[in-house]
Amino acid sequence: MTALSGKRILLVIGGGIAAYKSLDLIRRLRERGASVRCILTNGAQAFITPLAASALTGQRSHTDLFDREDEADIGHIKLARDADLIVVAPATANLMAKMAGGHADDLASTVLLATTLPILIAPAMNVRMWLHPATQRNLKTLQADGVHVVGPNDGAMAEAEFGPGRMAEPLEIAAAVERLVAPSGPLAGKHVIVTSGPTHEPIDPVRYIANRSSGKQGHAIARAAAEAGARVTLISGPVTLPDPPGITTVHVESAREMLQAVEQALPADVGIFAAAVADWRVANAGEQKIKKKDGALPNLSLTENPDILATIARRTENRPPLMVGFAAETEHVIEHAKQKLARKGCDLIVANDVSAQTGVMGGDSNTVHLVSTSDVETWPTLSKTDVAKKLVERLGAMIEGGTP
Numbered sequence: 089m090t091a092l093s094g095k096r097i098l099l100v101i102g103g104g105i106a107a108y109k110s111l112d113l114i115r116r117l118r119e120r121g122a123s124v125r126c127i128l129t130n131g132a133q134a135f136i137t138p139l140a141a142s143a144l145t146g147q148r149s150h151t152d153l154f155d156r157e158d159e160a161d162i163g164h165i166k167l168a169r170d171a172d173l174i175v176v177a178p179a180t181a182n183l184m185a186k187m188a189g190g191h192a193d194d195l196a197s198t199v200l201l202a203t204t205l206p207i208l209i210a211p212a213m214n215v216r217m218w219l220h221p222a223t224q225r226n227l228k229t230l231q232a233d234g235v236h237v238v239g240p241n242d243g244a245m246a247e248a249e250f251g252p253g254r255m256a257e258p259l260e261i262a263a264a265v266e267r268l269v270a271p272s273g274p275l276a277g278k279h280v281i282v283t284s285g286p287t288h289e290p291i292d293p294v295r296y297i298a299n300r301s302s303g304k305q306g307h308a309i310a311r312a313a314a315e316a317g318a319r320v321t322l323i324s325g326p327v328t329l330p331d332p333p334g335i336t337t338v339h340v341e342s343a344r345e346m347l348q349a350v351e352q353a354l355p356a357d358v359g360i361f362a363a364a365v366a367d368w369r370v371a372n373a374g375e376q377k378i379k380k381k382d383g384a385l386p387n388l389s390l391t392e393n394p395d396i397l398a399t400i401a402r403r404t405e406n407r408p409p410l411m412v413g414f415a416a417e418t419e420h421v422i423e424h425a426k427q428k429l430a431r432k433g434c435d436l437i438v439a440n441d442v443s444a445q446t447g448v449m450g451g452d453s454n455t456v457h458l459v460s461t462s463d464v465e466t467w468p469t470l471s472k473t474d475v476a477k478k479l480v481e482r483l484g485a486m487i488e489g490g491t492p
């Protein structure tokens with residue numbers, strides 16, 4: 089049994105110089121046990137031939153929407169159904185634009201529009217095309233549509249330029265395929281919801297209340313959970329971090345939006361609530377920008393935000409069986425964390441000291457204490473990435489051991 093035994097991949101090859109790497113991708117997928125069928129766009133055929141793809145897949149490659157033989161043989165609707173995953177590699181700027189716009193003017197775009205299968209794209213294009221607002225807009229649309237993305241990587245490009253736009257390497261794409269269709273690891277098959285970052289609570293259309301959370305710890309946890317085989321929904325407040333690859337990221341601003349996004353993402357097996365949610369919002373937020381008036385100060389009245397963690401952890405229906413909260417403290421860290429564990433009704437609290445001198449808020453490392461009803465465990469100072477990995481390992485072990 090290999091990682092992709094019995095899995096069927098439909099590989100759509102777009103027209104870019106990276107198309108030659110897709111031939112290697114076919115080999116990588118096949119050596120993992122997958123069967124691969126190819127569609128080549130017209131552009132792709134300027135770089136590689138359908139014959140080369142067929143020789144490597146052992147199956148006929150498809151190129152034309154109105155090919156009589158193709159339609160009699162398999163047909164584009166069947167192509168769009170008979171697979172476990174569609175991989176688009178290279179996904180050119182044009183192909184991404186067509187997918188985002190719902191165009192169907194050739195076999196590849198028609199199949200991509202007609203399918204309900206999961207789709208993984210490996211973008212590849214010139215750095216300026218990648219960074220162009222239109223491509224970035226299309227990328228966001230595709231991600232919102234649930235399309236998974238691997239790469240692109242930074243590197244030297246065919247046009248002697250440097251920057252993001254190089255297609256992910258075939259081995260990286262094959263690993264992303266494995267994560268999607270045959271997840272393995274301690275959280276394989278689990279749905280994990282992670283909240284991350286701060287929330288912004290509006291004072292008026294231009295001003296807001298916020299905190300210093302960077303989202304680094306929450307995003308690292310989302311990545312670690314995905315690497316451990318989980319399907320991850322990351323609900324992120326406003327951060328400057330990129331969306332982690334292979335993860336469904338939902339962007340929100342306020343605590344109330346975050347709660348709503350969590351509700352929509354349920355059910356889940358694990359909830360990890362790392363966001364630094366603002367405790368209060370302005371009850372009388374201005375609909376228009378509040379103007380200065382002869383030195384009179386605006387009278388802002390605050391009201392309490394919903395406690396997202398407590399709301400979800402305290403309910404009996406649709407509660408993820410394993411709920412993890414964070415405790416951001418500046419004093420009496422463990423004592424406060426124990427109180428929070430009891431008050432919020434979660435199964436585990438990751439407590440950290442966020443006093444200014446620790447540099448935790450916005451920094452790259454963290455010293456945490458794992459607080460459960462029975463135990464307190466202090467970890468050495470680690471990078472946020474390592475805290476995330478260790479935490480995910482622990483959660484995997486807890487699920488395996490049937491706790492809670």
Ligand code: CTP
Pocket residue numbers: 283343361362363364365366367393394395396397398412413414415416417428432
């Ligand atoms: N949390 C939440 N919703 C809120 C406030 C907090 O989901 N409105 C979650 C956080 O994501 C974290 C945990 O609750 O997992 C604890 O957050 P923290 O800011 O440490 O505690 P608070 O509940 O805000 O309590 P206090 O401000 O009194 O320390």
